[in-house]
Amino acid sequence: MAELENLVVTEKNLVSMVNSYLVNEMDRLERIRQLIENKKQANEHVPCSPNIGFASGDSTVNPVDAFLNIKRLVHNRNSLLGLLRENTAHDLLSFLSNEVMPREVDVNGAATALLRLQDTYQLEPTEIADGHIGKFAQTTSMTADDTFQVGYTAFANTDYYHALQWLLITKEKMDRENGTLSERNRSFTLSMLYDYISYSMHDRKNPEHALWYSRALNAIDPKHPSAEYVEIYQQIINESGSEWDGSWRNLPPIVNKRPMDGVFLEYEALCRGETRKTPKELSELYCFRQQNTPFLKLAPMKVEIVSFSPYAVVYRGILSDGETEHLKRIASPQLRRAMVVNDKRQSDTEAANMEASYRVAKNMWLNDNDDSVVARISKRMSEVTGLSMETAEQLQMANYGLGGHYEPHYDMAVEEDRQVAELNDQRHGNRVATGLFYMSQPVAGGATIFEELGLAVFPTKNDCLFWYNVHKSGRPDMRTRHAGCPVLLGQKWVANKWIHERGQEFRRPCDLSADV
Ligand SMILES: O=C(O)CCC(=O)C(=O)O
Numbered sequence: 001m002a003e004l005e006n007l008v009v010t011e012k013n014l015v016s017m018v019n020s021y022l023v024n025e026m027d028r029l030e031r032i033r034q035l036i037e038n039k040k041q042a043n044e045h046v047p048c049s050p051n052i053g054f055a056s057g058d059s060t061v062n063p064v065d066a067f068l069n070i071k072r073l074v075h076n077r078n079s080l081l082g083l084l085r086e087n088t089a090h091d092l093l094s095f096l097s098n099e100v101m102p103r104e105v106d107v108n109g110a111a112t113a114l115l116r117l118q119d120t121y122q123l124e125p126t127e128i129a130d131g132h133i134g135k136f137a138q139t140t141s142m143t144a145d146d147t148f149q150v151g152y153t154a155f156a157n158t159d160y161y162h163a164l165q166w167l168l169i170t171k172e173k174m175d176r177e178n179g180t181l182s183e184r185n186r187s188f189t190l191s192m193l194y195d196y197i198s199y200s201m202h203d204r205k206n207p208e209h210a211l212w213y214s215r216a217l218n219a220i221d222p223k224h225p226s227a228e229y230v231e232i233y234q235q236i237i238n239e240s241g242s243e244w245d246g247s248w249r250n251l252p253p254i255v256n257k258r259p260m261d262g263v264f265l266e267y268e269a270l271c272r273g274e275t276r277k278t279p280k281e282l283s284e285l286y287c288f289r290q291q292n293t294p295f296l297k298l299a300p301m302k303v304e305i306v307s308f309s310p311y312a313v314v315y316r317g318i319l320s321d322g323e324t325e326h327l328k329r330i331a332s333p334q335l336r337r338a339m340v341v342n343d344k345r346q347s348d349t350e351a352a353n354m355e356a357s358y359r360v361a362k363n364m365w366l367n368d369n370d371d372s373v374v375a376r377i378s379k380r381m382s383e384v385t386g387l388s389m390e391t392a393e394q395l396q397m398a399n400y401g402l403g404g405h406y407e408p409h410y411d412m413a414v415e416e417d418r419q420v421a422e423l424n425d426q427r428h429g430n431r432v433a434t435g436l437f438y439m440s441q442p443v444a445g446g447a448t449i450f451e452e453l454g455l456a457v458f459p460t461k462n463d464c465l466f467w468y469n470v471h472k473s474g475r476p477d478m479r480t481r482h483a484g485c486p487v488l489l490g491q492k493w494v495a496n497k498w499i500h501e502r503g504q505e506f507r508r509p510c511d512l513s514a515d516v
């Protein structure tokens with residue numbers, strides 16, 4: 001998202017580069033035309049034969065003619081070769097190969113992001129297709145070609161639930177657009193559309209509709225490889241005892257329920273702000289001004305408790321606008337696609353730093369030694385939390401992508417195994433606490449949610465959400481499972497400060513009871 005503004009500039013640059021390419025290219029073609037024109041005129045003044053100079057038979061071999069002809073031919077050949085080889089597209093080609101230019105995978109990524117937003121925020125696909133982002137914004141309406149791209153992306157990912165929705169919208173839009181957009185201007189054909197709808201209908205258990213579209217495909221393109229499915233669908237219908245009479249009017253209603261496997265319903269509800277806090281629980285929460293150190297006496301911190309157990313607070317206004325903007329400015333050029341460590345969903349051999357669809361963001365790290373603002377923030381964090389930052393990680397800056405999110409996860413290592421042992425050896429113990437700084441305020445979406453706690457915190461710029469990931473005993477607190485919801489509208493920038501166990505022995509001592 002941080003790069004989208006640059007893309008607008010990129011598009012403007014592209015237009016001006018294509019324009020100057022066209023001017024150069026027309027000039028080059030004109031020079032080729034003139035060369036041939038001159039040649040034509042020159043030929044008119046030269047006797048037809050034996051102008052090559054080496055004519056056989058009885059024609060006179062005139063050495064001067066021969067010299068002139070050879071010279072002219074060589075000269076013309078070189079000029080023509082030079083003009084043909086002149087590569088005026090060179091700059092344009094290298095611009096188009098530049099990594100800032102979006103590629104096919106980005107179109108697919110953006111389409112997948114729309115589908116994620118549709119599910120999480122319970123948006124109607126028809127509304128999205130007409131350019132409505134919930135109640136938040138109205139933008140350009142999509143054409144049949146646009147909605148086909150979304151449906152096709154889902155289809156290619158074997159997500160037939162979304163594919164069916166978006167392909168049917170495409171069909172409807174196409175019927176409405178008839179005449180204004182010819183097939184030549186579309187990236188798909190009617191056969192493709194009927195083929196994909198038919199298969200999606202079949203997958204979503206609508207055999208009558210699958211047959212209907214298969215027949216339609218057969219009618220327009222009898223040689224299409226999928227046209228033979230007509231018989232298969234007919235058989236499925238016969239075996240199902242369907243009472244359909246074969247007419248369009250009596251087609252049964254389409255069924256297309258969202259498949260629920262791998263769906264985090266709790267997560268999505270919290271993202272929409274449907275928290276599970278009772279009025280009583282809410283009434284117990286409070287805010288206070290923290291003034292327990294000499295520094296804080298001079299500059300009290302506004303603290304808002306959002307959960308008592310595990311302890312989680314929001315430090316209001318812990319950053320200034322100037323600091324936030326400074327950090328985003330220095331981070332922007334270095335943002336790279338975020339990797340996840342030790343991915344549990346992969347086999348051990350693949351477990352390394354990797355991209356994952358469940359974490360869609362770009363990030364980079366800022367070191368205390370590199371920048372005085374970064375160092376100042378660490379110091380302030382130590383002041384308000386009472387914890388040592390000696391063993392904390394660098395500040396991780398992250399900018400979420402289109403529909404960017406981070407699915408439910410723990411920040412600390414949760415297994416009493418090699419992972420924790422490694423952390424103890426090299427990384428100063430487990431991540432005892434997290435400070436999540438909000439560096440921007442998305443217009444909609446992008447909450448940080450805690451599934452177990454039924455808690456959703458919506459980002460507010462310059463604030464920091466802080467919580468303990470482990471009990472005082474050092475045991476991981478499994479209630480801290482949390483997620484970053486997809487951004488519906490606007491920008492989401494965060495910065496993570498992960499604080500480690502070593503150095504906190506006297507600041508947060510072990511308690512007599514294990515799980516406090
Ligand atoms: O962006 C958020 O709200 C959560 C981010 C997060 O949990 C993380 O980066 O570990």
Ligand SMILES: [Fe+2]
Nearest residue numbers: 409410411482
């Ligand atoms: Fe996290």
